[in-house]
Amino acid sequence: MEVLPYGSSAVLVQCQATETLGLYNAARAQLPQAIDISLGEQAVLITFDRGQRPPDDIRERLEATALIAHTHHSQRRLNIPVTYDGEDLEEVATLTRLTISELIEAHSSSDLTVAFTGFAPGFAYLTGLDSRLHLPRRSQPRPKVPAGSVAIAATYSAVYPRESPGGWWLIGRTDKTLFDLDSTPPTLLAPGAKIRFEPVTDR
Amino acid sequence: MTAILIVDPGVQSLIQDGGRPGLAHLGIAHSGAYDLPALALANALVGNRPTAPGIETLLGGLRICAEDGPVVVGISTDVIPIQLAAGETLRIPRSPRPLRSYVAIGGGLQIDEQLGSCSTDIMSGIGPKPLQAGDRMLIRNTAPVSSTVLACNTAADSVARADTNKPTDNETLRVYRGPEIDLIALDLSTPLAFTVSAHSDRRGLRLTGGPTKTNSPAHHPSQPTRFGAVQLLPNGDLLVLGPDGPTTGGYPIVAVVVDEDLPHLGQLVPGSAVSLRIENPLL
Numbered sequence: 001m002e003v004l005p006y007g008s009s010a011v012l013v014q015c016q017a018t019e020t021l022g023l024y025n026a027a028r029a030q031l032p033q034a035i036d037i038s039l040g041e042q043a044v045l046i047t048f049d050r051g052q053r054p055p056d057d058i059r060e061r062l063e064a065t066a067l068i069a070h071t072h073h074s075q076r077r078l079n080i081p082v083t084y085d086g087e088d089l090e091e092v093a094t095l096t097r098l099t100i101s102e103l104i105e106a107h108s109s110s111d112l113t114v115a116f117t118g119f120a121p122g123f124a125y126l127t128g129l130d131s132r133l134h135l136p137r138r139s140q141p142r143p144k145v146p147a148g149s150v151a152i153a154a155t156y157s158a159v160y161p162r163e164s165p166g167g168w169w170l171i172g173r174t175d176k177t178l179f180d181l182d183s184t185p186p187t188l189l190a191p192g193a194k195i196r197f198e199p200v201t202d203r
Numbered sequence: 204m205t206a207i208l209i210v211d212p213g214v215q216s217l218i219q220d221g222g223r224p225g226l227a228h229l230g231i232a233h234s235g236a237y238d239l240p241a242l243a244l245a246n247a248l249v250g251n252r253p254t255a256p257g258i259e260t261l262l263g264g265l266r267i268c269a270e271d272g273p274v275v276v277g278i279s280t281d282v283i284p285i286q287l288a289a290g291e292t293l294r295i296p297r298s299p300r301p302l303r304s305y306v307a308i309g310g311g312l313q314i315d316e317q318l319g320s321c322s323t324d325i326m327s328g329i330g331p332k333p334l335q336a337g338d339r340m341l342i343r344n345t346a347p348v349s350s351t352v353l354a355c356n357t358a359a360d361s362v363a364r365a366d367t368n369k370p371t372d373n374e375t376l377r378v379y380r381g382p383e384i385d386l387i388a389l390d391l392s393t394p395l396a397f398t399v400s401a402h403s404d405r406r407g408l409r410l411t412g413g414p415t416k417t418n419s420p421a422h423h424p425s426q427p428t429r430f431g432a433v434q435l436l437p438n439g440d441l442l443v444l445g446p447d448g449p450t451t452g453g454y455p456i457v458a459v460v461v462d463e464d465l466p467h468l469g470q471l472v473p474g475s476a477v478s479l480r481i482e483n484p485l486l
Contacts, residue, residue: 004382007431007459012382017424024228038227038427040451043382045427047227050239050462117230118425118451121327124230125425181317181329187229 003059010047011054013062017042017127020115021192026065031058039116039191041125076193080159082108082150083200086170088138092152096132104199106130107171112157112195122161122179122187126195129157141167148173150197157197161187172197205271207308209338210292213264216334217405218312219305221254223320223329227450233430234324234446237405237469241279242305248277248284249309256314256321257307258334263297265306274342275309284309302470311343326406326447373476376443376464378433380481382426383455386435387415394478397441401473405447407434408468410477415439415457428452431460431468433479441479443468 001019006012013023023044027037036047048054055061084104086092093103112126129152137153142165145151149160151168160166161179178188189195209216219242222235236242236259243253251257257277258265267276272289280301287293295304314321314331323330375394389395397410416439427450428434434442434454443460444452445468458479460468471477 005379005459006381006429006456007379008462010429010459012427012456014382035224036227036233036429038429038450040426040428041424043424043426045227045429047224047429050465116425116427116451117228118427118449119230121230121329185226185229186231186318191228 001059001062003062005054006045006047009050009052009054010045011058013044013046013058015042015044017115020044021113023062024191026062030061030065031055040118041116076190077196078188078193079196079198080150080174080176081200082172082174082197084150084172086150086172088169089171092133092135092169092171095135098132103133103171106132107152107157108197108199110196112197114189114191114193114195115156116191117187117189120161120164122189123158123164124178124187124189124191124193126157126189127155129155131155133157135169137167138169141165145170146173148175148178150174159189204313204341205269205274206339206341207274207312208268208270209334209336209340210266210268211264211336212334212338213260213262213266213295213297215261216265217259217323217325218256218314218331218334219259219322220256220320222322222446223318223324226318227427227429230450231318231329232324232326232447232450234320234322234330234405236305236322237446238279238301238303238305238466240466241301241303241469242307245277245279245305245307248281249275249307251277251307251309251311255307255311257305257312259303259305260295261303262299263295263304265295266292267306268292270339277307277309279305299472300470302472308340308342313341313343324447325404326449373478374467374471375478375480376467377461377482378458378464378479379461380483381433381456381458383435384457384481386417386455387457389414391481394480396476396478399471399473399475399477400440403471403473405445407445407448408443408471410441410443410479413439413441415441423453423455425451425453426456428456429459431462431465432456433458433460445469 001015115127145166150172153168219236269287397413400409
């Protein structure tokens with residue numbers, strides 16, 4: 001891990017993709033004075049109050065707890081029901097050389113983890129996707145992707161929490177509400193949560 | 204309970220307060236006033252706490268009317284508050300400088316919070332909608348602001364000075380090195396000069412015409428970002444993220460604006476010159 005200054009009152013902890021959640025949990029436990037701790041693919045950003053210099057010993061504090069935090073972090077488990085009828089389902093099957101049922105099986109049989117959020121409120125990048133489903137993003141993003149769309153791109157799966165533009169492959173949809181301004185927290189999927197997609201069978 | 208009425212919101216008027224920190228890990232931006240000290244100044248004029256919700260108005264042109272009187276109004280470009288009698292209208296003059304001014308109402312505006320803040324986040328649509336003609340906002344407590352307010356102008360005297368506060372035709376922003384500073388293969392001992400693009404808003408300020416070129420790698424991971432982070436775009440332009448900017452981004456971060464200069468970002472007028480001066484926090 002590398003701890004880099006990020007403006008006057010934040011540090012960016014660069015690390016391997018597999019280390020982000022452990023460092024995120026360690027930072028939350030060790031740095032209660034931080035006002036925001038957020039994650040990306042290979043880094044954790046720790047922000048303090050404006051004008052407050054980050055402590056000098058962040059590296060030591062994180063190293064001391066990161067390993068423990070990773071094994072003990074919150075194991076919130078959640079099943080998300082999916083109707084696999086996305087607009088891109090057949091194209092994804094063709095590109096991945098799977099049958100539709102193999103595709104559904106591959107997507108719904110892995111335990112996925114919320115690695116980080118971004119792009120839009122509550123948009124969670126889920127890792128652990130079966131490698132047969134890894135595809136680059138669509139070359140033409142859609143101007144409008146409906147809320148609840150279940151999608152894949154690169155090594156991730158995600159559910160669009162609200163209607164937005166998007167360049168991921170749409171393979172299904174869920175009725176589950178992922179973003180609700182009146183709930184605390186407002187998003188269903190927080191970093192570290194474990195997700196499993198459950199195929200909804202035809203009635 | 205008295206209220207103010209938006210007669211004309213001008214180009215854009217938004218409710219802003221201190222924002223919603225602590226939610227970046229869920230993809231929710233900090234938001235809040237672009238120029239926090241200016242909001243604090245407007246609030247101080249009327250005896251409100253510094254981050255009480257006020258109106259952030261772009262380029263002037265905002266007109267508000269007091270439904271009942273008196274209503275005490277603080278404008279970030281003024282030095283004393285203005286008292287409006289019932290039915291009286293106040294207009295913020297149209298002017299490019301300051302780009303954003305702030306209007307505070309004595310006693311405070313009564314606005315429902317979303318996720319702990321009244322701020323409008325234009326990127327994600329959280330918070331109240333941008334103000335429109337006909338919007339009516341209740342005032343929380345109209346009673347004893349006068350204990351802190353020593354003198355008032357009336358609307359008629361008010362010059363709401365088209366400001367001379369920040370006559371910055373060439374603002375220099377101090378920045379710290381960002382994680383991908385090495386992508387700028389330039390002499391960093393002299394400031395890097397840019398022009399503020401018209402494609403700038405609360406999500407970010409686009410800086411064009413500078414010396415930066417991109418040698419950027421084809422794939423860059425999505426990394427966490429914040430207000431003030433400076434992204435290097437594929438065409439060599441810079442994008443300085445604003446308070447409603449995304450919480451993660453896939454462009455390299457070459458610099459981050461120092462805290463003291465963050466408020467200036469909200470006042471950089473499109474077309475004006477701006478320089479980035481790189482400082483090293485460790486030396």
